[in-house]
Amino acid sequence: MNLAIKKRDGIAVVTVDNPPVNALSQALRQDLLTAAETLDHDSDVQAVVLICAGRTFIAGADVNEFGKPPMPPHLPDVVARIEASRKPWVAAIHGSALGGGLEIALGCRFRVAAASATLGLPEVRLGIVPGAGGTVRLPRLVGPALAADLVTTGKPISATEARSQGLVDALIEHDLEDGAVAFARSTLQHTLPLPLRERAVAAVDDGFWGTTTKAVAARSKREEAPLRALACVRKAAEVDFDAAMAFERETFLYLRGSSQAAALRHVFFAERGAARPPELAGVRARDVRSAAVVGGGTMGAGIAATLRDAGLPVILVERDESAVARGLANLKSIYDGAAKKGRISASAAAEKIGGVTGTTDYRALADTDLVIEAVFEDLDVKRQVFALLADNCREDAILATNTSYLNPQEIAAEIRGQDRFLGLHFFSPAHVMKLLEIVPTAGTAPEVLATAFSLARILGKIPVRAGICDGFIGNRILKVTRAQAERLLLSGATPAAVDAAMRTFGLPMGPFEAQDLGGLDIAGFQRRAARGRGETPFAPIADRLCEMERFGQKTGGGWYDYAKGDRTPQPSPVVASVIAEAARGLAQRDWSEEAIADCIILPVVNEAAAILDEGIALRATDIDLVKIHGYGFPRWRGGPMHYAEYRGLNDVVDRLEQLSRDGLATPPCDLLRRAAKAGGWAEINQG
Ligand code: 3H9
Numbered sequence: 167m168n169l170a171i172k173k174r175d176g177i178a179v180v181t182v183d184n185p186p187v188n189a190l191s192q193a194l195r196q197d198l199l200t201a202a203e204t205l206d207h208d209s210d211v212q213a214v215v216l217i218c219a220g221r222t223f224i225a226g227a228d229v230n231e232f233g234k235p236p237m238p239p240h241l242p243d244v245v246a247r248i249e250a251s252r253k254p255w256v257a258a259i260h261g262s263a264l265g266g267g268l269e270i271a272l273g274c275r276f277r278v279a280a281a282s283a284t285l286g287l288p289e290v291r292l293g294i295v296p297g298a299g300g301t302v303r304l305p306r307l308v309g310p311a312l313a314a315d316l317v318t319t320g321k322p323i324s325a326t327e328a329r330s331q332g333l334v335d336a337l338i339e340h341d342l343e344d345g346a347v348a349f350a351r352s353t354l355q356h357t358l359p360l361p362l363r364e365r366a367v368a369a370v371d372d373g374f375w376g377t378t379t380k381a382v383a384a385r386s387k388r389e390e391a392p393l394r395a396l397a398c399v400r401k402a403a404e405v406d407f408d409a410a411m412a413f414e415r416e417t418f419l420y421l422r423g424s425s426q427a428a429a430l431r432h433v434f435f436a437e438r439g440a441a442r443p444p445e446l447a448g449v450r451a452r453d454v455r456s457a458a459v460v461g462g463g464t465m466g467a468g469i470a471a472t473l474r475d476a477g478l479p480v481i482l483v484e485r486d487e488s489a490v491a492r493g494l495a496n497l498k499s500i501y502d503g504a505a506k507k508g509r510i511s512a513s514a515a516a517e518k519i520g521g522v523t524g525t526t527d528y529r530a531l532a533d534t535d536l537v538i539e540a541v542f543e544d545l546d547v548k549r550q551v552f553a554l555l556a557d558n559c560r561e562d563a564i565l566a567t568n569t570s571y572l573n574p575q576e577i578a579a580e581i582r583g584q585d586r587f588l589g590l591h592f593f594s595p596a597h598v599m600k601l602l603e604i605v606p607t608a609g610t611a612p613e614v615l616a617t618a619f620s621l622a623r624i625l626g627k628i629p630v631r632a633g634i635c636d637g638f639i640g641n642r643i644l645k646v647t648r649a650q651a652e653r654l655l656l657s658g659a660t661p662a663a664v665d666a667a668m669r670t671f672g673l674p675m676g677p678f679e680a681q682d683l684g685g686l687d688i689a690g691f692q693r694r695a696a697r698g699r700g701e702t703p704f705a706p707i708a709d710r711l712c713e714m715e716r717f718g719q720k721t722g723g724g725w726y727d728y729a730k731g732d733r734t735p736q737p738s739p740v741v742a743s744v745i746a747e748a749a750r751g752l753a754q755r756d757w758s759e760e761a762i763a764d765c766i767i768l769p770v771v772n773e774a775a776a777i778l779d780e781g782i783a784l785r786a787t788d789i790d791l792v793k794i795h796g797y798g799f800p801r802w803r804g805g806p807m808h809y810a811e812y813r814g815l816n817d818v819v820d821r822l823e824q825l826s827r828d829g830l831a832t833p834p835c836d837l838l839r840r841a842a843k844a845g846g847w848a849e850i851n852q853g
Contacts, residue, residue, distance in 0.1 A: 168184040169182045188220060192238075195239050215346040222262050223260055225262050225263075241266050242415060246363075250361070256274060256275070257274040258342050262286070269300045270298075272299065278335055278346050281325055284324055289395070290317065290319070290386075293424060305399050306366070307362055313399050314399045318396050325337055336349055428812065432804045433791075436791055440787070454617060455478070458482070469597075471500045476626070484525075486526060490525065500595075528557070531563070536564045566587070567588075601792060602625070605633070628795045633781055639789060640793070644797065645703065660742075661725045665679050666759065682724035682735065685719075772835055774806055775841065779835060789805065790804060
């Protein structure tokens with residue numbers, strides 16, 4: 167049984183207990199339906215409180231069931247049965263009432279909540295719309311404007327906000343069950359409000375649907391679910407309850423089987439799996455109660471802000487007083503910016519900034535649990551920092567480098583206590599980007615690695631374990647993206663055509679626009695260093711632009727030209743002639759957007775497969791997370807590995823072979839061929 171029923175003096179308390187998040191499995195739906203039937207006929211019961219055990223109220227439909235045929239009883243019928251009950255049901259909400267959980271609560275006559283609870287309809291995050299009346303009942307309760315906002319963004323609201331909007335009838339301060347039982351009893355003194363199905367939807371201003379549709383379309387770009395969710399709310403305002411329910415159900419079932427929903431479900435489980443790597447099961451993480459960052463540049467300040475946002479006191483170490491002042495100023499500008507945009511209050515910003523102490527003295531780190539180094543990318547400089555850290559920190563303090571290109575093994579080579587050392591690679595801006603590559607060395611202790619994963623959770627990051635190679639997972643793949651983009655230019659495409667094709671594919675920016683924004687000089691510097699090591703990076707056009715000091719927006723020109731004070735990229739005649747020069751004698755062709763995307767994405771998949779084969783990434787899903795959370799790969803495509811698998815790995819192999827025959831890509835690697843033969847990544851995954 168997933169639920170228990172007890173009686174408290176005329177009030178039945180139905181307690182759902184279906185760990186971990188009380189998801190609405192088929193068995194639970196059946197139990198709820200049976201409970202509604204039984205309690206309706208129980209003359210000892212005058213009202214019902216629906217409450218949940220564990221950490222949350224019902225967090226929604228069971229996402230594990232989405233890939234399978236729907237099994238009765240269906241959720242809309244369960245909600246309808248509760249709503250039709252002859253006795254008032256009161257949903258008592260703690261934790262999160264999400265998706266189907268909120269829909270059940272909307273079927274109840276009343277909702278009460280702990281102040282810390284949140285409520286929402288996050289279905290669009292899974293590529294679907296609410297499928298059990300959420301889009302039909304919610305506008306009847308809170309009006310179409312708020313309903314449209316909640317279903318199209320998927321963002322939950324706090325119980326306090328829900329109370330002020332009429333979604334929640336009362337906030338319960340002390341014991342939730344006691345408070346809900348008292349509330350249920352109090353309702354018996356009054357006439358009951360109508361069930362939501364019998365209420366009308368409030369009218370909206372002229373033009374509301376047109377304006378909202380435009381805004382949602384602009385926000386959701388090629389994501390399908392948000393606009394369809396809005397269409398459901400509109401339908402609820404325009405037709406009767408049953409017709410609106412039928413429309414919602416049809417939309418839900420259609421989207422449930424869509425490629426976007428499959429991709430978003432894949433990401434949902436990948437994100438949760440990443441936080442708990444099976445290879446670390448049973449390894450205890452250490453507590454991290456204090457942290458320090460060495461280096462107060464853009465990266466160091468962003469990392470310090472991330473640590474502060476998680477409530478940790480932070481020490482910021484720099485080499486001299488003026489560098490300390492600059493580091494603290496960088497941090498202040500992060501929080502001032504957030505306060506200006508209204509993301510945090512001025513007092514919260516002051517509190518965050520106040521929690522960072524600047525110093526030049528490494529002795530200040532004597533009692534710090536975790537130190538993250540974010541100084542200049544120079545092996546000797548980093549080694550000097552770690553020698554000082556080893557001398558001044560506690561023996562069990564965790565020491566991490568944020569290097570993006572150097573070998574952490576070499577950085578650590580001479581320090582004492584190598585078991586406490588590892589790479590923590592944040593992405594810029596570190597306080598915004600979700601990805602955290604965790605890079606252990608051969609000597610990193612499992613407990614230290616487990617601490618890095620638990621730290622990621624505390625910081626709200628998506629952790630991915632990466633092995634040591636040039637660029638780890640993300641930047642190694644980025645190099646392939648950029649090289650492919652240049653190959654396209656050498657064979658007839660323009661920067662504008664490549665960027666447009668990648669935006670059509672779903673990326674927020676094309677590879678050339680992105681380089682102009684970030685600056686071409688850093689990659690140019692890295693290529694020079696790589697050549698010094700005897701490597702042969704491929705970037706004939708970018709090299710030439712660097713020689714011309716066309717570093718991007720900051721120099722008024724890179725892959726594009728920019729008018730003063732204007733960030734709009736304009737095609738550059740200078741770049742066109744550099745490309746023409748470099749492409750002289752090479753075969754030119756016309757490129758469709760689809761062919762451009764293939765020429766970039768499929769070699770990315772091939773490189774990712776090689777990364778998997780070398781053990782640099784443990785799982786294909788980890789690579790998807792790296793691309794989504796570090797590089798803007800569209801979430802609704804599920805990441806490059808999911809995209810390739812959904813499209814068909816045999817097709818990917820065939821296309822890559824064609825590209826390689828045309829001299830535009832390397833041939834499919836061994837692991838990609840094996841995965842294609844086996845029918846998927848999971849079939850050959852070692853991790
Ligand atoms: C829906 O309701 C459709 C309806 O409108 C229509 C139906 C007809 N199902 O996130 P955590 C697992 S769509 C199955 O780490 P937290 C999760 O995989 C649904 N499993 O916990 C993980 O498992 P494991 C709309 C689920 O405390 C474990 O629970 N609802 C589901 O950080 C812990 O998860 C949503 O989209 C689920 N629905 O956060 C809500 N949810 O331990 C999605 C979680 O084996 N869930 N699991 O790795 C959440 O947002 C968070 O889990 C929550 C708790 C905030 C509830």
